[in-house]
Amino acid sequence: MRNYIGFLSRMLFLPIAIGLPAILHPEQLRPPAPAPVTASIDRNIMKSYKTDREKREIKEQAEQIKKVKSPFESQAGWNSRNFIDTIVENFINSQKLKPAKLCSDAVFLRRAYLDLTGTLPTVDATVAFIYDKSPGKREKLVDSLIASDDFVKYWTMRFGDILKIKAEFPVNLWPNAAQAYTRFVEKSIADNTSWAEIVRRMLTSSGSNFRVGEVNFFRAMQGRGSDKIAASIIQTFMNTRIDSFPPEKAADIAKFFDRLSYKETREWKEEIVFSDPSKAAPFEGKLPDGDTVSLSPDTDPRTAFALWLTAKNNPYFAKSLVNRVWTWMFGTPLAYPVDDMFAKGAKTPCPELLEKLAEDFAESNFDLRRLCRQIALSRTYQQSSIPSDEVNPRVAMKNFAVYGMRQMDAEMLIDALCKVSGTSEIYSSTTPEPYTTMPDFARALDIPDGSITSSFLELFGKSPRDTGAADERNANPSPLQKLHMINSSHIRNKIISGPTFKKYYNLKGDNMAHAIYLDILSRYPTEDEKSEFENYIKTSKLDRKSAGQDLAWALINSDEFIFRH
């Protein structure tokens, strides 16, 4: 009954509350700036070069870029850049494999954007990067991406999956609390807070689910009780499924959380999470490594457990996150199953790589950005997605001898489609409550609550965030997805009426193909591709505009667009 009254009182404010979008960022309420579509993209580039010599050089370079036969690969040699490469080079040799070539600049640009920020580069950024002649340009790009706001948004989404940040069933955080939890994660990533500190804050937090975002760690699970909390910790931070973990050790962990309690407030759906002082007593506990802990009544046992978990030499903590981040970026796990990596049947192809990455991560005080940077700058990460001729492609993939190609995640894909066409989407929650609406031109990446969704996101396998298991997200292609991409009115409308595309269809000569390729695939078309397109215009007898639409359609439906490669 009290909840109901709370609901009614909330209803009085509904007109205002409903107007509150999920997260207010005024700059996101505007449509994205259209890509530069001047008569000639090249001419703009030319303008930025002053001397005749520079202009001549850049023109020659441009000619070469456009003549490239394979736009995906660069040279074959292997120059180790950091400790990752030394280990992987030895490992690949020991497996009698041959590494893939270095990926091309265009591929690297697109890959770094997607893996670090979940978004595609703009046409501007693409052209500038392709023409940049400075030797350290890949490093410069990685640094700028890691420092960007999109990096924060993207990694917030990634962590939102494993933390089960979702308002409605079956987790039932409720919308306002899901937002608060997301804000906590987002702020932590924006501040580059150490991963150890983030986890300590979550595990020792107390307060309101609406105000202290991190307490929602104790609510984002099905059911209540210290055994559930232990299972959630073991799954989230120790990458072990509860059935693979010794039950007596799980019970030991649970004991550290026995004092945790929950109480309602008079605010609708608000809940206070706290360590109950009435349960204070001298504490005798046992850590998973067998060490015993004795605490005085006034110490919260949670603190002792959190310190053990986040210590530099903890056998699970650093390895768990390093494996997740590596898999999210490189595609192929260091140890699999990712969320059961310490179990008996789990496989770790190159244990040294996992060890050293974890060690390096712990030594850097669990610095997430530094870890991403280490990975992105390695020659290993910068391999092409095309395996070397002499090797078995599946074996090469498992053993880090090729970049782990996979389909874009649902959020990335729809954001990419919106970005290239200049369109937007509507996202909604099944429960029409306050804090569940998204402003126009909000991206899927910005969604702070797993209950806010769209049929596209569902079709392309976004994580339901029900259990936090790694395989909840599903990026496998299916015939229904292809039907949607090839032939649905949803995609057709973007191609025909997308404001950015519509401008391209009026461009003369090669500029139309250049613009469409740069926008969708972040590269120039090859000579062969241009002549294929010219040939298509001729044989199909379509007008240029319709042919342009078909080119945009073909590129959107190409594996090159749909996959991260």
Place this chain on the structure above:
Amino acid sequence: MEKKAQLKRNAITRRGFLRDAGVLAAASVFMTPRAVCDTPKKSGRPSSFGKAKSVIQIWFWGGISQIDTLDPKPNAGYDYCGNLNKTVKTNVDGLELGQLLPELAKCADKYAVLRGLTHGQNAHETGAYLVQTGRMPGRYVYPCAGAVVSKFKGYDAGYKGMIPPYIVLTQPMGRFSEAGFLGTRYKPFATGADPSRTPFEVEGIVARGISRQRQEMRRKFLDDIATFKKAHANSEYLDKSKESVEQAYDLILGDAGKVFDISTENPKLCDAYGRNWFGNSCLIARKLVEAGVPYVTINYNGWDTHKNHFQQMQRMLPITDKAVSSLINDLSQRGLLDSTIVWWSSEFGRTPRIQWDPPYSGGRHHHGDAFSGLLAGGGFKGGIVVGETDSKSMYVVKRPTSPSDVIGSIYANLGIPTDAMLTTPQGEQVRLIPESEAGIKSDGLLYEIM
């Protein structure tokens, strides 16, 4: 033998109907209204087990009124009947329906009427979840009936059809049409578009303004220009993607997609179905079942008639009457009714007492205590009424039937044992159908009609 006697008991005779109505009208003054059933519990595998191959679920989205359709109470008075106080005699002795269902009345021998449905929930979401999963919201999000059938009768069970095994005409319901913890593989394929238009532009299968010639041209162009795919010719990484594209094109360009095209159907038959959104949906549902699709849901919106209820009934019930009766007769004539279940379903019924005052101006609200349904074909016997409400269709007085009784009976006729287990993502084994849900009256599977 015992079963036959029981069937007779449940098949209401005209005399019995009137007598009971009178007795109960008097009794309801004194008794607490929720009477308990008097039929003996039965268990075990019904004889109709495994007779059905497909289900056509008609979902009256919003909650269809029971008192104006399948459970008429002509003597309840103006405040309950409004101007719909007449009934129509059916071809089954003693069974009468609301006056706006004359066509359905002519084929009542082919379906069973469920008048004892009850779950007591008056919220759309909870009601819809309950009726489609058989469960109260709880720890897990359970799959709805369509997703369960898709799992037990779809690709996992050797279904080879090009058309996805679980189709929704035309829009999914969101949470409650979903696969729950079974995941995206078991989600329905929603057609989108408007089946009353020609062509019916099924989302992804039929594209407006794109001719077949251009489709074929574009497909070739997509292959010609696929530099990346060519570079990956030996890598195997794109195999799944290539295969999926081919399957998609089989639907777009092949014959399988023609199942959504009703232009080749007999014009007289199309007239009978009604040539409108719902009629065409029913006709397409028949074609899908004929093509072997195990589960089709028609999400028929517009039944949440809080306001101007009677105008809506006058408009929508004749459409419904024509289409559903045509569907049942058409299936029967083609010999498909024996293997196809037609399920008339809704999240709840509507309040029998009419709210006359503005802004409702003759409206009916949500009513989960008593509502009605219909089951035809696929092993269910026709011409039988199961369950009974009081004289005003307020409460169930005989044979209370829970949502899981209905779903369980449907599963059984499809050959899916009701004690079959599902595995949750957490690895827990859970029953397909709960033993019982607290607070919901149930009298077990519908053995009376199985």
